[in-house]
Structure formats: structure tokens, C-alpha cells
Amino acid sequence: MKWVKLMTNRVRRTMPLLPISIVMQLTELTARQIRYYEEHELISPARTEGNKRMFSLNDVDTLLEIKDYLDQGLNMAGIKKIYDLRETPANEKAEPKNLSDAELRRLLHEELKHQARPFEKGGFRQSDLSRFFN
Amino acid sequence: MKWVKLMTNRVRRTMPLLPISIVMQLTELTARQIRYYEEHELISPARTEGNKRMFSLNDVDTLLEIKDYLDQGLNMAGIKKIYDLRETPANEKAEPKNLSDAELRRLLHEELKHQARPFEKGGFRQSDLSRFFN
DNA sequence: AATCAATGTTATGTTTTCTAACACAAAAAT
DNA sequence: ATTTTTGTGTTAGAAAACATAACATTGATT
Numbered sequence: 001m002k003w004v005k006l007m008t009n010r011v012r013r014t015m016p017l018l019p020i021s022i023v024m025q026l027t028e029l030t031a032r033q034i035r036y037y038e039e040h041e042l043i044s045p046a047r048t049e050g051n052k053r054m055f056s057l058n059d060v061d062t063l064l065e066i067k068d069y070l071d072q073g074l075n076m077a078g079i080k081k082i083y084d085l086r087e088t089p090a091n092e093k094a095e096p097k098n099l100s101d102a103e104l105r106r107l108l109h110e111e112l113k114h115q116a117r118p119f120e121k122g123g124f125r126q127s128d129l130s131r132f133f134n
Numbered sequence: 135m136k137w138v139k140l141m142t143n144r145v146r147r148t149m150p151l152l153p154i155s156i157v158m159q160l161t162e163l164t165a166r167q168i169r170y171y172e173e174h175e176l177i178s179p180a181r182t183e184g185n186k187r188m189f190s191l192n193d194v195d196t197l198l199e200i201k202d203y204l205d206q207g208l209n210m211a212g213i214k215k216i217y218d219l220r221e222t223p224a225n226e227k228a229e230p231k232n233l234s235d236a237e238l239r240r241l242l243h244e245e246l247k248h249q250a251r252p253f254e255k256g257g258f259r260q261s262d263l264s265r266f267f268n
Numbered sequence: 269a270a271t272c273a274a275t276g277t278t279a280t281g282t283t284t285t286c287t288a289a290c291a292c293a294a295a296a297a298t
Numbered sequence: 299a300t301t302t303t304t305g306t307g308t309t310a311g312a313a314a315a316c317a318t319a320a321c322a323t324t325g326a327t328t
Contacts, residue, residue, distance in 0.1 A: 017151065017152055017156050018151055018152070019153050019284080019285080019315095020284085020285070020286095021182070021284070021285085022151050023186070030306075030307080031286095032305090032306060032307065032308085033305080033306070035275080035286090035287090036304095036305070036306075046153070048314080048315085049314090050285090050286090050314040050315070051285085051286065051287095051313085051314075051316075052284085052285055052286075052313095052314065053285080053286085054156070059309075066317085070305090075304075076304080076305085077296095153284095153315080154315080154316070155315070155316085155325080162277075164276080165317095166275060166276065166277090167274080167275065169317090170274070170275075171316090182283080182284085183283090184282075184283040184284070184316090184317095185282065185283075185316085185317065185318095186281080186282095186284075186315080186316055186317075187316080200289090204274090208323085209273070209275080210274085220281085261326085
């Protein structure tokens with residue numbers, strides 16, 4: 001029975017449970033947007049035998065984050081980079097082989113340009129489904 | 135922000151999120167069975183605008199319980215009664231107007247007949263989704 | 269033997285989702 | 299100042315998922 005407790009956390013958040021319609025409601029994104037983000041490999045929802053997307057709670061969290069980053073002026077490339085870095089094991093983080101310095105500088109510059117933003121919309125930081133699911 | 139914390143528990147378990155296909159996997163019931171149980175008012179899944187059933191985590195829990203009760207030899211009426219009693223506020227529980235004594239005795243008798251059962255199948259008590267979703 | 273309860277199966281229609289293409293406004297690059 | 303690129307909207311056509319309803323089957327009850 002140990003595996004139950006052990007897997008519980010991972011399972012419950014990675015299990016593909018939600019159809020796109022529900023994810024749309026949960027995130028207030030359009031299907032078009034969600035598919036576009038998948039196209040850019042920001043998420044990788046599972047597929048049914050019939051090829052319908054099925055999303056996990058993790059996917060929803062990620063989508064909320066993406067929304068947030070976009071609000072902050074990041075673009076696909078920037079967000080992707082963030083997730084790439086985040087997933088990179090800390091030990092080989094010192095070896096960014098396939099990204100030129102120029103590229104990196106360019107991305108950072110881009111982000112900074114948008115740093116100065118109007119005023120906060122809601123004052124209410126959205127970006128984690130845990131508001132609903134503990 | 136208080137409502138967030140306060141509603142969290144109810145929301146996360148009553149929110150209609152899952153299509154029937156997923157519920158089938160989660161419960162190992164057929165669509166036919168699930169619809170049959172709904173027909174007998176053991177569950178009341180929400181509906182989309184287009185009339186598709188959408189289930190909550192609570193619904194899934196209930197279905198797992200139903201499965202368990204059926205295994206134990208109860209029938210629809212018995213299970214229904216159990217849920218009716220469960221939902222009845224304790225104060226008016228002393229007033230079971232619309233059920234005749236004969237009816238009640240009959241139900242209990244039925245349950246008892248099946249009390250002596252072969253041997254436990256899995257030795258692993260199924261009947262709460264919390265194994266997966268805490 | 270006849271009935272009933274729970275489930276399987278099949279037929280037919282509707283809703284949801286898919287991909288792909290074209291459109292478009294705003295931002296970025298030239 | 300144009301031209302390109304980005305992110306998203308919209309539409310069309312096809313396929314998958316789901317709905318209801320009817321009839322079939324099987325094991326238990328009467």
C-alpha cells in the first residue's frame with residue numbers, strides 16, 4: 001500500500017482528466033489559445049484514443065501561469081525558456097550549449113522592455129489552480 | 135480573499151469537471167451503469183449546454199460507493215434509502231412519514247440475507263477517490 | 269413459468285473536439 | 299515606413315464522444 005501514498009501527489013496532478021471545454025472555463029482561455037500554446041510546447045496534454053486532448057490539473061496550472069506571463073509582456077520564446085530552465089537539473093545548468101549568448105541577451109532585453117507596466121488589473125494574483133484544488 | 139479558503143473544499147469536490155469517459159476509467163463502470171444509477175437518482179451529474187453529463191469528484195466517490203454496496207448485495211432501493219437517510223438533517227430524522235414499516239422491514243431483511251458473503255475479492259477496500267485526490 | 273432488476277447491445281441523432289486554412293491587428297524587424 | 303512576425307479570431311469539414319431509446323440477456327424473486 002505504500003505506493004498509494006507515495007504516488008498520490010504526482011498522480012492526482014498529472015492524471016489526464018479534463019476535456020478542453022472545462023479547461024477553457026477554468027482558465028478563461030479560448031481553445032485557440034490553448035492549442036497555440038501546445039503548438040509551442042508549453043504544455044503537452046494527453047490524447048484519447050480518438051485524439052481528443054485531455055488535460056491534467058498541472059496543465060491547468062501551467063496555462064494559468066502562461067496567462068500571467070503573457071500579461072507581463074513575455075512572448076512564447078520567453079516563457080518556453082523559463083520552463084526549459086526550470087526543468088533543467090541544477091547540475092548541468094552550467095552547460096547551456098545550444099543557446100548563444102546573443103540569443104539569451106536578446107530575450108532578457110525583451111523582457112525588460114516590458115517591465116514598466118500600466119497598473120495592476122485585479123490586484124489579485126491569479127496563476128495557480130490550488131485556489132480551487134487545495 | 136476569505137471566500138477562497140472557505141469555498142475551496144466544497145468547490146473542489148462539487149465542481150463538475152469530468153466527462154463520462156473519465157469517470158468510466160476512474161470507477162471501472164460502464165456508461166450504461168452510470169446512467170442507470172443516475173436514472174435511479176443516486177447521482178445527479180451536471181449537464182453542459184449541449185446536454186453532456188459532467189461529473190464532480192463527489193460524484194465519482196458516490197459511484198465507487200454504489201459499486202461497493204452492489205457488491206454487498208444491496209439493490210437500488212436500498213442504496214437510495216441509505217443516501218436519503220444520510221442527507222436527512224438529524225433533527226427531523228424522527229419523522230419518516232412516507233415510508234411504511236413493512237417497506238422498511240423488507241429492505242433491511244433483503245440486506246441481511248446477503249450479509250454472509252464468500253470471501254473478500256481484493257482484500258483492498260475500494261470506495262473513495264481520495265486515494266488519488268486526497 | 270413468469271416477472272423483475274441490472275446490465276449489455278444496437279441504432280440514430282447531437283455536441284464537442286480536431287485539424288487546417290485564411291484573416292487581422294499590434295508589435296517587431298528591416 | 300514598409301514588411302514580417304506574433305498571437306488570436308473565425309470558419310469549414312471530418313471524426314470522436316456522448317445522448318436517448320429500444321430491445322436483448324441473464325440471474326434472482328415470485
